[in-house]
Amino acid sequence: MAINILKNFNLTVDGRGEVGAIDEYTPPTFEILTEEYRGGGMDSADDIDMGMAPIEVMFKMNGYDLETMALWGVGQGSSIPLTARGWLQDQDGVNTSIIHNMTGRITKMEQEAWKAGERSGVVFTVRPKYFKITHGSTVITEIDIKGSVRNINGTDQLAAMRSALGL
Secondary structure: OOOOEEEEEEEEEOOEOOOOOEEEEEOOOOOEEEEEEOOOOOOOOEEEEEEEOOOOEEEEEOOOOHHHHOOEOOOOOOOEEEEEEEEEEOOOOOEEEEEEEEEEEEEEEEEOOOOOOOOOOEEEEEEEEEEEEEEOOEEEEEEEOOOOEEEEOOEEOOHHHHHHHOO
16 A cells, blocks of 8 residues: 655645635544443443534635635635645655645634744634545545535445435
8 A cells, every 4th residue: 555645735725725715624523423322231331423523624824814714704605715735645656635625714813923024824724515535537535514415435434314304
């Protein structure tokens, strides 16, 4: 199995992406919330899937991009498209892309400290409503919160729930 190393990346926010404008991108942590259940006749408790914890993405702009800063706090129900694209390369020199497509709201804008003679930037936090990871041409994960989709490696784990609920 080849190990893919992230060699470079870029981020577009609301359709705009400029080389050198982004310093850091932190992908979300995915977590299944569980509840312990031990019923009669069971020797030990088992975990029950109770849905996902909210996901967050963070990115740091190197400087003060006014157009991105103006997107902070857009109204409830509004979404901003973001795409993080990474360039992966394995030990054999094979190149692959990794793409994070998402839509959501910028919920936090944190301006870094100002120091004379030093760069300062802005850190943004996004709460995606939709998030998809594509590695090469393979969709690894697709989460659609309002659409009740949790597609993990080609299996939609919420398909039966949507069917039972008539969604």
